[in-house]
Amino acid sequence: MNAETPIPHRARRPAAPLAGTIAVPGDKSISHRALMFAGLAIGETRITGLLEGEDVLRTAAAMRALGAEVARLDDGAWLVAGPGLGALRSPDDVLDMGNSGTAARLLCGILASHDIFAVMTGDASLRRRPMRRVIEPLAATGAGFAARPGGRLPLAVTGAAEPLPLSYRLPVASAQVKSALLLAGLNARGVTEIEEPEPTRDHSENMLRHFGASIDIHTQGTGRLIRLRGQPELRAADIVVPGDPSSAAFPIVAALLIPGSRITIEGVGLNKLRTGLFATLREMGADITVINAREAAGEKVGDLIVAASALRGVDVPADRAPSMIDEYPILAIACAFARGPSRLRGLAELRVKESDRLAATTDMLRANGASVAIEGDDLVIVGGANRLGGGLVTTQMDHRLAMSALVLGLAADAPVTIDDARFIDTSFPGFIPLMRSLGADIAAEGAPA
Template structure:
């Protein structure tokens, strides 16, 4: 599938984007390991979260749904998972693979984790290393890449792990393995990363301490089932935050969006660039803060992105690069090495696409410099990365000619129905067979 987007347009109306992917993954995992029945509303029915759901079904967990975002998970307890008959195929779900890897390290059975070509090209050494320190036995393909073979029956020991860089996936992996270890497992973060795992563990009644960037828990406890209302995903909302900021005469409201303080880097950065964004109707759902977000057209300016905001916006940078291209002046990003090991090398992929559309940029080892300019038209390669595809679709709002975005099938991993929702709000987009 490919997108064809005509230039121009304005964004207006009110919409609720799909449920948060990070929370959807974790709702299935922790619900499966809890005692009792967990009911989930607002579950993201995208391919990544569905792959995690299928993996736990394969390990003997009875799960009803999803049906219109509703899922019922009949938990089996921390020690109730059973050996899957085949390798667990996580598709394109990097979060699913890294977190499940931590849980499997403490099981009594052997298991194998695999995925699609994109996922099997992504390095997993960042989770293999600390898990090995804990006593896990994990074999990988060359370079620490999937498939991963995890041997069961290993006695895990607690560790104190200093994260080399802020990463919610690595932190979560170690903490989830810590559920099965003796003693206190702790992770020290060099900077804040998303804290959904800690919040949700507490929601399931499992004590987690967070003191001055060190997160810790004691192994050997238990989780109690609870109800979860998944807020709209700020990573999905980010495409429309940028869209309404850059398209003239736009006025858009996005409802019930998760505004977890470890996830709002995209709002902070856009506001530093001059965006007209306001939050209203604040509430809290299952320990997660939510709000409606109103965004109106604004004249953006280039900035040097603060280092402390980088981990808070790591998934939103592709579309922030589009905002930077529409800003007056220069935008500089540093400290974002993690972008090179996402579904694609997002720095290289975005730089190539920006250049195709006539935007001057300079790639740095850990970031990029983008000079504000004017988008032409062109054909964009996505390298099978859903966020690259959606970002360049948004760019058409300020383009002078049609943009064709190739290989958009993976958009459904995080945002099923993206093109139809975008079209209803004012983007002149059509999905076509390629």
């Protein structure tokens, strides 16, 4: 089969409840950052639990091309030996970031503040995504950028020989933009200041402290002021990557929706700026219990016990979006099965994800009989109004949309088919076998049941 040949899959309601104990792959956001910060530090950092999805492997390859030693060990851990802050070299070839907007945007911050030249590209989906939101503030470091109209990849970066510190207020809350600016500020003499209008995931700040950087964070109105002192000596520091809460979302919602289900997910990251979905599901009546809470490399971790629950509609405030921005497609599935109406507010950011996730989520639900509408930047879903399922979902190369549609099929009255499952591995390698291990009925289209 040609590598470009789509691989359709279908999901249907299983004959028995989901049951079992699983661990989801490592947190994608933390995995990207672990490789980047370790590649800027002096010494050897051992990373355990790294997500080995395609997106993260692209980051590993990019850091290797920039002069860091990056290797996977026989025991599954990764070893990164960085040349030290400011010591990266120009890559010999174009950096292909695949489907990863996080990797591309964060890497812009590293490239902008090093005296090197590099060109980045990506797959068709990534080349459609806007990079101007990082290019414009990073230009103030003294770096030069050349991109296609709209700031789209391919992107050529000429890093600043003497990068300037930044003082920038984010117009829209974005952990990716914030992290890119912090990465640039690391190699600039002086203090970089970033204001965010509301708190976003703080993995970069936690990791900066873990590697020895001087960073101060102050509450400012509804947001935060972050001050980073540049040119620290980052020291190698081992990292244990927790399970990704964005990946855990899919088996969680499946277990909530399939009657009689009860599963345990071990070692999930519980950073309070990443658990908006868990809070929302609990407001809907979800039975989710945390046990064995602990801390690893500055991040809160715990095991989750999830039991099937009768969900009710919910009104999700816009200010919760930064803590669950990647989880809205799977939350929309939960809302479609809940009793009564739900309104998910302030979802403008979904329009610039791997696909226009706001439109794509709406299309997915409509194709499967749900009552759904977009009102401005809000998504309105009336749960329990119709029989669900039976549709074909066009995934648009979006891994989260594909997994959400498969979960829909597991709970629906009729099977749901997705046009292509290949892109799931960008964030959740082994998703389908893992779900099958719990009892899910997911198979390649045309395969025997």
